[in-house]
């Protein structure tokens with residue numbers, strides 16, 4: 110068996126080990142969430158929403174990391190996954206053999222695909238309907254003093 114095959118096997122085993130560790134961490138977080146929630150159930154005065162949300166966020170991040178590791182494992186095996194239908198394809202394929210979707214060249218993400226975040230562009234048409242201006246009619250509150258221009262002579 111060629112040496113590079115062995116190296117690939119080692120890489121895959123290494124990635125798999127990392128995935129297993131991450132899955133273990135996820136289980137730990139799920140466990141903690143359960144305990145936190147139960148603590149809240151037992152004592153309604155406790156608010157653990159923040160703690161629970163923090164762990165949920167971590168779990169989401171770890172799932173993403175696992176997904177990235179799975180992609181690396183596939184690559185070691187000479188495979189890649191179709192973004193549309195999730196079918197495993199040969200790395201050399203330009204199109205998914207199942208759904209026909211085109212693969213990005215060499216899995217590289219072209220720079221122009223990553224658009225810079227649009228700095229909160231508010232369309233000018235979003236002007237709120239003008240609230241009726243408070244009718245400030247100086248009613249009889251402050252009668253203007255009559256200028257005694259031709260009063261005295």
Ligand SMILES: [Zn+2]
Nearest residue numbers: 191194205208
């Ligand atoms: Zn596909």
